[in-house]
Amino acid sequence: MAEAKPEKRRAAEAVGLGWTSDELAVSSIPALWRALGLLARDPGRFMDASKVVVADRVGYIARALTVTSTGRRVTEHIYSNERSHEMVFRVVDGVSKRETNHERVIAIKESPVRLEFYQRHAADGCRTYWQAPVEAVKDFVEALRAQVAKLEADESGAVGLGFLAEEIRGTSHDAVWRAMVVSTREPGRFFDCSDVRVEDRAGFVRRSLRVNGQAYTELIRTDERRNELTFRKLGEDGEDGEGVERVVALRSHPLQLEFFQRSTTDGFRVHWSMPQSAVLKACDAYVREARRMDGIHPSTIGYGIGSDPIRECSQDALMMAIKDSIQRPWKILNVEASSCKIVQHEGFVERVMRLKATGEILHERVTIDEENGEVTFRRYEDLHQPSSTERVLVIRHPLRLEMYERAVNGEAKGTRIDWQAPYEVAHSVFNRLVGLARSIGRSSGSDVVGYGLASRPISGLSKAAVWKSMVRSVRFPAEYGMAVDRVTVHEMPGYLQRSMRLLERPGSPVMTENVRVLAASKEITYRPVVRGEEVAEERVFALRVDPLRCELFSRRADDQAAAGLLTRSSKTMWGGPQHDAPYSNGSRGSSGSHR
The missing domain is CATH 3.30.530.20 (START domain)
Structure with a gap:
């Protein structure tokens, strides 16, 4: 469905595509989250409302209230996502009794601690214009700040809604x-x-x-x-x-x-x-x-070991080093290079290699979860059957590596187990991976982007402002430097389908693609649709940090976890030198503004 360009309004009049508060002087993020939890069950502490009815439902709270100033009865479903520090509100239509297509979000942001308010499509996560007055939001923030102070001053001695x-x-x-x-x-x-x-x-x-x-x-x-x-x-x-x-x-x-x-x-x-x-x-x-x-000093890995803090290289360089070592395991493991065989499958990499110390043949499958910085190694046993455990190598924050083993099958699935491999083996892997990452960083300069194209480091804008602009570019590509027109956007389950005419191509052909907004990894993926089917390659528009920048690359869509390593290409369809355009429209407002 095509969406018209929103009417321009003064910055202070409405929330628009998002509004961020000033820094909040609270003791901790958990204290702020506890206060937001009160909002769901007791909204009268934060706004002028009456006749509040709250009911627990599977996965959410159902709440109905009357707004005193207007007399309007509002029914909504409230979802708590503590992992992403988001409280999500979905209004329920009074006639159909179903949730509407939009959801309002109150999100806690860090460094510094602040609140962001915005509205987005429930299906695809793309932001939409919210006409709520900023003054009302500011009043809510002050009420929330007061509730945090009351919770922090509580001397009852009980855990209550949380104890830090x-x-x-x-x-x-x-x-x-x-x-x-x-x-x-x-x-x-x-x-x-x-x-x-x-x-x-x-x-x-x-x-x-x-x-x-x-x-x-x-x-x-x-x-x-x-x-x-x-x-x-x-x-x-x-x-x-x-x-x-x-x-x-x-x-x-x-x-x-x-x-x-x-x-x-x-x-x-x-x-x-x-x-x-x-x-x-x-x-x-x-x-x-x-x-x-x-x-x-441990003799075995046990329930897991971690590296020392990693400096002098970025997380991007570290992930590139891990991917490189999967393709060339002799870089970090004591294996015969000539014995290594690497086969790419859908969603994982299969590799075979011979250990120098024992002559044993190691046959395993490797899966990369780049969004969560996790790589798993699962050995094949006799008859080509995967083992019941897998080894995990994960990137932590602040930047460091951790290695452990966990159960994959059976009753203990997902739980750590006591790994009897020598501690020194893991220690050696950590050192070699970091050394490889540093060499990648030095050879690639300060902007480690893998195989692809990167913008210059972005200054004067926050990460949230750049991401907001990137998401908006999905619906309004012409405003961000792309030579296109006749843009239509249809909402599909879990993604958007976008069609547009490419003006700089001979004959101005129409391109159709499926767009997915991955908020957790700060990536937007584009998969062209040809004769009703998605092609095997997807283009990725990603936001990176340290330093803040945008990255463009392509990878195979059918095994994207491993394909970032195997098939990234600098051949993208982004309009050549205008790769700085996606954040050029971002607001440079200060704290407490639209950004």
């Missing part, structure tokens, strides 16, 4: 996380308990134990990417008897532990009456064990 312990010093982030993971299987190292029984289940651990004479059973899940442990107590009937789960989350910058409780129905936080003194004891136990683990 003091900054952890004297040990590393990775050591604390490994200690937390160990605690799920060996609780006796962290608190007094007996009759411990641990069973691996699909995606979680079922643990039974006795504490202070009381026996109970709980289900424990480990989230590696969010660094969270969740605990759900079971009732006597073996079912979830409370409808809540307790969460222990490891935060970074600064390194802290947060404890809170949330509903298992909709994911929103709920009040936890647990005394803060009790969770502080758990915090002390995690830190004590982490320091002990940090102080011992």
Whole structure:
């Protein structure tokens, strides 16, 4: 569906394509998130509303209220995405009782801490013009700031909507996380308990134990990417008897532990009456064990090891080095170069090589998840069957590497296991990868972009402003330097289908392509459609940092995880030298403005 160009308005009149607050003087992002959780259940604290009705639904909160100033009755579904720090509001149509096509977003941004407000299409994530008055949004921000202050001044002694312990010093982030993971299987190292029984289940651990004479059973899940442990107590009937789960989350910058409780129905936080003194004891136990683990030079990789902080190279260069080493494993492993065979498949790379030390043939499949900075290596056993475990190499922030092994199949799927490979092997891999990344950085100059085309470093604009402009360019390509007209955009499930006439091509042909906005990785992908089918190659428009810049490249769409390594090309369809255009329309407004 084609979208008309929005009417131009004064910057201070409406939210438009987004409005960002000034820096908020709050103690932490978790404190701000707790206040946003109150907004969902008790909106009267933040706005003039009455007759509020709130109901928990699977995955969201259903809320209806009357806006006092207009008397209008509003029904909406509210989604909590704590991973991306977004609270999403979808208005429900009063006639059809279905969610509308747009959603309003309140997002917490870091460095500095601030709030961003915008509206986007629910299907494709592209921003749309929001006519909400900025003054009303400013009033909301002030009300939210006041609620944060009240929460921070709470002296009840209970965990409440969340408790953030003091900054952890004297040990590393990775050591604390490994200690937390160990605690799920060996609780006796962290608190007094007996009759411990641990069973691996699909995606979680079922643990039974006795504490202070009381026996109970709980289900424990480990989230590696969010660094969270969740605990759900079971009732006597073996079912979830409370409808809540307790969460222990490891935060970074600064390194802290947060404890809170949330509903298992909709994911929103709920009040936890647990005394803060009790969770502080758990915090002390995690830190004590982490320091002990940090102080011992390991002989094996165990539940995982991390590299030292990596400097003098960028994350892009490090990922390029990892990809290069997959194609040329002798760069980092003690294998015979002549024995290596590399085969590209859909979604993964298969490789065979001979180890110099033992003569053993190593046959494995390698999968790259570039969005999450994760590479997995899974060995093939006899009869060409994949093994039940996989080795994981992941890029962490601040920049460093971590390596561990986890289960792939069976009841323990997704959980870390004790990897008995020598510690020195992993240490050698880290050193060689970093050395390779540094050499790539030096040979490529300061702008490491892989195979493709990059803009100059962008100054005077925030990352959010550039990304907003990139997303807008999908619907209005002519405004961003592309010689096109007759642009039409249709919303499809999970993507946009865009057609436009290419004016600089002979005969001005019409090109149709499917566009996907990947907010997590800050990438927009374009796949041409020929005779109703997507072609095998996609073009990627990506936003990179350190330094802030845009990158253009192409890769195979059918195995994009590995194709960035294998088939990136500088042959793009972006109009030649105008590759700086996509951010040229970005606003250079200061804090508290449209940007």
